[in-house]
Amino acid sequence: MAILVVGSVAFDSIETPHGKVDHCLGGAATHFALAASYFTPVRVIGVVGKDFTAEHEAVMTRRGIDTKGIERSNGLSFHWTGSYSGNMDAAKTLGTDLNVFETFEPKIPDAYKDSEYLFLANIDPVLQARVRSEMPNVRMVCGDTMNYWIADHAANLAKVLRELDVLLINDGEARMLAGESNIVLAAEKVLALGPKTLVVKHGEYGATAFFSDRSFGNAKLSRPFRAPALPLAEVVDPTGAGDSFAGGFVGYIAAHAEDELSDDLLRRAMAYGTAMASFNVQEFGTERVQRLTPEEIAQRVSELQQITTFEDAPIPLRG
Amino acid sequence: MAILVVGSVAFDSIETPHGKVDHCLGGAATHFALAASYFTPVRVIGVVGKDFTAEHEAVMTRRGIDTKGIERSNGLSFHWTGSYSGNMDAAKTLGTDLNVFETFEPKIPDAYKDSEYLFLANIDPVLQARVRSEMPNVRMVCGDTMNYWIADHAANLAKVLRELDVLLINDGEARMLAGESNIVLAAEKVLALGPKTLVVKHGEYGATAFFSDRSFGNAKLSRPFRAPALPLAEVVDPTGAGDSFAGGFVGYIAAHAEDELSDDLLRRAMAYGTAMASFNVQEFGTERVQRLTPEEIAQRVSELQQITTFEDAPIPLRG
Numbered sequence: 339m340a341i342l343v344v345g346s347v348a349f350d351s352i353e354t355p356h357g358k359v360d361h362c363l364g365g366a367a368t369h370f371a372l373a374a375s376y377f378t379p380v381r382v383i384g385v386v387g388k389d390f391t392a393e394h395e396a397v398m399t400r401r402g403i404d405t406k407g408i409e410r411s412n413g414l415s416f417h418w419t420g421s422y423s424g425n426m427d428a429a430k431t432l433g434t435d436l437n438v439f440e441t442f443e444p445k446i447p448d449a450y451k452d453s454e455y456l457f458l459a460n461i462d463p464v465l466q467a468r469v470r471s472e473m474p475n476v477r478m479v480c481g482d483t484m485n486y487w488i489a490d491h492a493a494n495l496a497k498v499l500r501e502l503d504v505l506l507i508n509d510g511e512a513r514m515l516a517g518e519s520n521i522v523l524a525a526e527k528v529l530a531l532g533p534k535t536l537v538v539k540h541g542e543y544g545a546t547a548f549f550s551d552r553s554f555g556n557a558k559l560s561r562p563f564r565a566p567a568l569p570l571a572e573v574v575d576p577t578g579a580g581d582s583f584a585g586g587f588v589g590y591i592a593a594h595a596e597d598e599l600s601d602d603l604l605r606r607a608m609a610y611g612t613a614m615a616s617f618n619v620q621e622f623g624t625e626r627v628q629r630l631t632p633e634e635i636a637q638r639v640s641e642l643q644q645i646t647t648f649e650d651a652p653i654p655l656r657g
Numbered sequence: 658m659a660i661l662v663v664g665s666v667a668f669d670s671i672e673t674p675h676g677k678v679d680h681c682l683g684g685a686a687t688h689f690a691l692a693a694s695y696f697t698p699v700r701v702i703g704v705v706g707k708d709f710t711a712e713h714e715a716v717m718t719r720r721g722i723d724t725k726g727i728e729r730s731n732g733l734s735f736h737w738t739g740s741y742s743g744n745m746d747a748a749k750t751l752g753t754d755l756n757v758f759e760t761f762e763p764k765i766p767d768a769y770k771d772s773e774y775l776f777l778a779n780i781d782p783v784l785q786a787r788v789r790s791e792m793p794n795v796r797m798v799c800g801d802t803m804n805y806w807i808a809d810h811a812a813n814l815a816k817v818l819r820e821l822d823v824l825l826i827n828d829g830e831a832r833m834l835a836g837e838s839n840i841v842l843a844a845e846k847v848l849a850l851g852p853k854t855l856v857v858k859h860g861e862y863g864a865t866a867f868f869s870d871r872s873f874g875n876a877k878l879s880r881p882f883r884a885p886a887l888p889l890a891e892v893v894d895p896t897g898a899g900d901s902f903a904g905g906f907v908g909y910i911a912a913h914a915e916d917e918l919s920d921d922l923l924r925r926a927m928a929y930g931t932a933m934a935s936f937n938v939q940e941f942g943t944e945r946v947q948r949l950t951p952e953e954i955a956q957r958v959s960e961l962q963q964i965t966t967f968e969d970a971p972i973p974l975r976g
Binding site: 355375376377378402424425426513519520521522523525526540542543544546548561562563564565566569570571572573590593594602605606608609631632635636639640641643644645646647648649650651652653654655656657 | 696
């Protein structure tokens with residue numbers, strides 16, 4: 339089943355302890371789409387400038403991604419400049435040139451209207467809400483946001499949150515959105531704002547899915563699910579890892595549209611999200627995720643299972 | 658099989674967003690011993706002052722812990738003052754009064770000489786090495802250390818590391834000891850210094866066990882094992898969680914001395930360590946770990962398994 343993703347298609351200039359790249363293809367929608375493309379058809383809505391060439395577009399079309407929703411505008415594409423140091427747990431933003439992205443007005447091509455899954459990447463919540471309202475028949479709406487919208491556009495963001503099946507954000511954003519430092523209590527508060535499921539991403543430590551008590555497909559869940567990240571000897575560039583996680587997570591669910599949205603399915607979706615994020619960080623930009631094989635992905639999910647599985651066995655404890 | 662633990666028995670004055678306690682019973686050896694006491698007999702070597710009362714001692718003896726190795730000295734016991742704020746990921750030390758601990762000279766009672774497991778809590782590596790040399794017949798030696806010893810007592814610490822079966826430290830200590838920010842590469846370097854297994858504790862995110870390629874009992878392991886922490890709505894005081902983890906981990910292994918030291922056993926030990934750490938943080942000091950039931954511990958290990966288990970199922974991916 340097709341996923342429609344709305345978000346940034348951008349160029350990133352990134353410096354990490356492993357090197358430096360200038361204007362590599364990036365953006366939340368790009369990372370999401372590439373990761374999701376291994377699971378299901380993906381359609382992208384975004385805006386780029388004249389610097390977005392046929393070669394850049396081919397990175398997506400080679401993966402079967404539908405790019406007709408990417409608008410070409412006069413000017414330059416969104417360009418982010420950032421650096422990472424030490425253990426690369428946080429990016430330092432050195433420059434954010436919104437360029438053509440500043441006046442982005444998502445337009446949904448008619449051919450996209452039958453998309454059954456919608457991912458609202460991190461953009462102005464006003465635009466997220468508009469896109470969502472123009473896609474009334476989607477089966478599932480997932481989305482992301484960031485500290486800027488949480489702090490200064492709370493009312494607009496609140497409208498989007500009420501429409502979400504799954505919100506995927508990081509620890510800091512969850513704490514900020516809830517005004518609560520304990521992540522379990524923060525998750526409860528965020529779920530009360532609307533999302534049926536909250537996926538909190540912990541960077542190098544993995545991610546946790548929190549479920550509301552309300553029904554969600556056929557899954558009635560309350561216990562969280564926690565997937566640690568795969569320990570990797572080469573972490574070259576974390577940029578986009580969260581979007582690749584989301585691409586794997588939503589992609590996996592969309593590929594199983596015929597199945598019940600069960601506990602098992604959501605847990606596996608977390609595992610596939612974890613796998614896609616792990617590939618994302620191993621090279622700069624989208625390089626690694628552009629050229630995965632189904633075998634590599636399956637292997638990594640299997641590795642996640644191997645490093646987390648233990649057989650419980652009752653033992654006599656000394657009371 | 659009995660575990661001998663050598664380390665601090667102390668009083669902690671702690672302030673967290675959940676309240677404040679003055680001179681509550683703490684110290685690495687105390688936290689370790691209480692957690693391990695649910696699995697196997699524990700013997701403690703430490704030093705306390707006149708302020709350590711029969712009531713304090715009873716906290717340990719009620720759990721069957723042998724306290725005859727706790728020396729009474731003139732003066733006051735080691736007293737740590739610290740505070741936590743926000744998500745409590747790091748303690749701010751406000752005061753460290755070593756008192757009688759400053760001149761601590763561990764003496765091993767004859768009755769302790771047949772202990773088969775040894776835990777060297779975070780003390781001067783010179784003392785750790787001496788205790789280890791006086792216990793030549795132990796089956797397994799585990800230990801902890803901290804940034805102070807890593808930075809300024811490297812040569813002495815190196816001698817201890819060569820003697821360790823398992824080193825349990827946190828992320829920052831592992832990175833510092835290895836001089837390497839990537840945790841997988843750091844783990845390789847630390848294992849090259851001697852320990853057969855390295856357990857890296859990630860605070861609220863759990864812990865990872867890294868195994869050297871050398872034989873370790875009958876376990877030949879290279880893939881790490883990662884246990885996320887249990888997401889808890891009440892995190893009251895993280896002080897001692899690492900020592901409670903170590904107590905659960907070593908305690909579980911010591912309780913299975915008759916079994917092969919297999920992959921399965923070490924994974925379960927990580928799970929029990931995780932469970933004990935999770936109880937530790939739910940109340941101030943040692944309060945929660947003093948009064949656990951075997952059922953509660955088993956229940957928490959089961960919860961850990963439930964929140965991390967997923968069934969992998971091969972799916973057709975789009976290559």
